[in-house]
Amino acid sequence: MFLLCKRLFTKLFWLIPLKNNKIFFSSYEGKQYSCNPKAIYEQLKNEEKSYYYIWEYNSSSVPDELKQNVIIVKHNSLSYFYHLLTAKYIITNSGISAAISLRKEQVCVNTWHGGGAYKKVGAVVDEKINGTACKELAIIAKQTSYFLSSSQEFTKVMEKSTFIPRNKFLNIGMPRNDIFFAPSKMENLRKKVRDYCNLSDEKRVVLFAPTYRGKSGNMHYSTLIPDIDNLTKALKSKFGGEWVVLYRSHYYKTTVENNPSIIDVSEYQDMQELLCLADVLITDYSSCIWDYSLIFRPCFLFVPDLEEYENERGGFYTQISTWPGIVCKNDEELAKKIFYYNRVEYIQKVKIHHSSLVSYDKGTATE
Template identity: 40%
Template sequence: MKYRIKYCVILMARVVFRIFYLFIPVKRNSILFCSFSGMQYTCNPKYIFESLYSRFGRRYEYVWVLDNREKLPGEFMGSVKTVKFRSVKYIYHMMRSEVIVDNVGFESFLPKRSEQLLINTWHGGGAYKKVSADMKMHSEGVKWYIRRVRELSEGTTDFFLSSSRTFTDITSDDFFMDRNCFIPTGMPRNDRFFSSDAGKNLALRQRICGQYHVASDSLLVLYAPTFRNYGANMRNISRDACCPCVENVLEATFGRKVTFLHRRHICRNDTATHPRCENPDIVDFTHYPDMQDLLEIADVLITDYSSSIWDFALTGKPCFLYMPDLAEYRYDRGFYTPLDKWPFPYTESIDGLCGLIASYNVEENARRISAHQKLLGSYEHGHATSRVVEIIEKHTGRT
């Protein structure tokens, strides 16, 4: 019943806001950016914003949705407004912005205005863990509510960035969206992996390692598990992959001393309270602002069901998938692509993880990545940001 009431409230809010629209006109050349509901200055909206700012400077009015203004880089402080997610100012700018760029989705209680351009960049590539309304972890009430809201939002998005053919096929069905609004750009955050600048990459590695007091010549192993929705106590497994036996086999296989860069997911409930690790070879990178920087400097990635494997596959570097709760995760959430078709090998145990690392083969790694990208029909070519900027330019009359 509560979800039906919630849905009715949304319907009434849409009527009210249409009345507000009569008194609040859309402001030309105003662009609002939002990443993970204002939790971070990162992901695809960040790269689109910085490209626009570099090209046009203050000729646009920029608004960033951030829960903390300090997350905005200092160079933009004097020229970019910030608002908190779902604050009065946030709703005001959502109503008046000519362009809205978001990596999650748009507010169902705010009807789209004809003068507005809404671009959903999404926040993950490939097709791995399910985001559909019929997942078993949802109650029937939640399933009903998700379907109704997605149907209500049908036609709201003007452009939805797609990383692959399979992503378009699946997401258009799950979100009840017209396939024509999906554009085969790849993700702006991944453009960087197509430009080889050894000097720039080394400088980034040295800067980050210096900031966190990590030896830049060590084997940087990024451990970044994704979030769980079903309430499992992730503290019990959050550092399992950083154990001594895994460290030893990594050093034996790759010939360098290991430093683990441990990054918990932004949606994890224990992010703020996770106990400090006393092992100097395990460094907490949870609050580092840009995951793409870490993917770029990491020599090895260990993760599980995270779509970061799509991004990391573009680098060609080794990755191993550690899934200790696979049975539960598969039952509650499920997968779009069979696990044996993913770009990297998986295991459910620490012993299995050690075995995968010990048997790592460069040629086999490249073969799996290539086969996976062909299977999903990858759209990643390194030009996503420029494509989106062109769309915004055209809508705002810059071209």
């Protein structure tokens, strides 16, 4: 009943004429200025001066990029509904709620927020874990005009997970990953993040970026953290140099216990920029392994809860042994596999993975 009432309420905005030169952007329902919508917006604003740009952004601390020629709206505010339902084009990385009735004339592009084919989402996961009922997913699918894909396997699995028909998928790669094909841009972003973290050029960086556990939207999930001292010792022994650990939580945020060896960069909104800086990535079941694999740097999967997590989500889309990361079930394995890391063998593994999934990421998705 609530869903029906809200859909009827949003239809009232249909009385207002649609603006063909208005584009509405949303990243994680206003939680961030980041991801694929950011990449698309930053190219569009330099090329198309005749459009009105609307950004859903909830924080009062507005990024500099959104302070000029942009209208800011907060999630579920009256201005949010007004601009969302009068914009010809909608670009989002998480979809528009089934409680909102979009017009048939509107073009809704779901860029999504992850690549590859790893942890299961959507209709193939228990509704208690996924957080969205199948009937709602069906409404969202009907209101989606296009859905971006990073690989052939992604298109295949997400068709079943989202109910979106294959002819709506744009098999072009992810705009946010285009920077990984532009070395000069990557170097500039490395410097930007170093300055933000107040790190000298001599410091080597390992980024620890786990995904969430439990139900989608859970704000109190636990984080399984590797032994930081053993980790940095292993990295120094294998690769040399002095190492610092950056911690970046999932956007369903949590915190880690105070540790002088960890710099919490969870408030740094652009994950891709953090990946540019990272010399090594440690994650678990996060799709950031797809993004990071495009630059062929070492990635280790710290998964002490592998069996539990796999059972909870009904398995994975693909076997974890084939992912572009080295599986480690405990601290001892993590240190050991860092020590025995072979760059040539690892790069070959990543290339096989890209070929197996049939990667669409070529550095041209934004264009």
